[in-house]
Amino acid sequence: MSQPRSILEDPVSSPPIEVSDPARPADSACPRCGAPLRGDQEWCLNCGTAVTTRVAGASGWRTPMAILASLIAIALVGLVAAFLAVSNDPDEVAQAPPPTASQQAAPTAPPAAPTPEPDPITPETIPPATDGDQPPATDDDPPTAGSDTSAVGTWPAGKSAWTVVMLSSPSRAEADKKAKELQSGGTDVGVLKSDEFKSLRAGYFVVFSGEYDTEGAAEKALTSLRSNAPEAYVRRVTPR
Incomplete structure (x- = not known):
């Protein structure tokens, strides 16, 4: 009589059945070293070659550099040509830049008012001036002691003539002294x-010499x- 079998025992032993995955790519080999690759393997584990992965190369730099070098070369050629054209032109003259609107419109300070000048005094109207304005001549200065003023001449009444002025002074005493010396x-x-x-000009005592009809005669006597x-000069004398 045979013994009963355990329910855990497989009455028929069969080999395992491999079921292919339709979503998995077929296996392949590395195109570089020939190592086997799984269908979903993107890199070769043996030599590191990219099998299914696309490696993007670095962007090229030679072309932009070549363009930049060409532009620099063209600019240098232009500068050299311009420099040669300027240096070879002997008639070229540097022109000053025109004034800008701000420079033209700049306000200028009004000119200072001219300082009034005193009325010119011609030789025909005054005797030689001394330092500073002199007060009107007076006869207050007494003659020097021992002087003989009666011997000094005077101008003829009502006569107009040319004379040589030897001295003009606001002091009668100084004029008399000079007259006596001369x-x-x-x-x-x-x-x-x-x-x-x-x-x-009023305010002076004048030491004179001679009465001449013409200026030339007075100049000759001078x-x-x-x-x-040494400071003598010719003057016209006209009574009031």
Whole structure:
């Protein structure tokens, strides 16, 4: 009598059945080293070759560099050509830039008011001026002691003529002293008061020499009289 079989025992032993996965790619080999590859294997584990993966190459840099170098070369050629054109042109003159609108519209300071000048005093109207304005001539200065003023001449009444002015002074004493010195040296002189003559500036006592009808005659006499009075000059004397 046979013994019963266990329910765990497979009455028929059969080999395992391999079922292919339709979604899995077929196996292949590495195109570089020939190592076997699974269908879903993208890299060769033997040599590292990319089998199904596309490796993007680095962006090229040679082309942009070549373009940049060409542009720099063209710019340098242009600069050299411009420099040669300027240096070879002898007639070229640098022009100043035109003034800008701001420069043209810049306000300028008004000119300073001119300083009023005193009325010119011609030689025909005054005797030589001394430092500063002089007060009107007076007869308050007494003659120096021992001087003989009666010997000094005076201007003829009502006569207009040319004369040689030897000295002009606001002081009567100084004028008389100079007249006496000149007269003692042989020069014929006189003293007049400029207030009495419209051709002379008031306020002076004038030591004069001679009465001449023409200016030329007075100038001729001046040549010899300057040895005694270096500052002497010719003047027209006209009574008021």
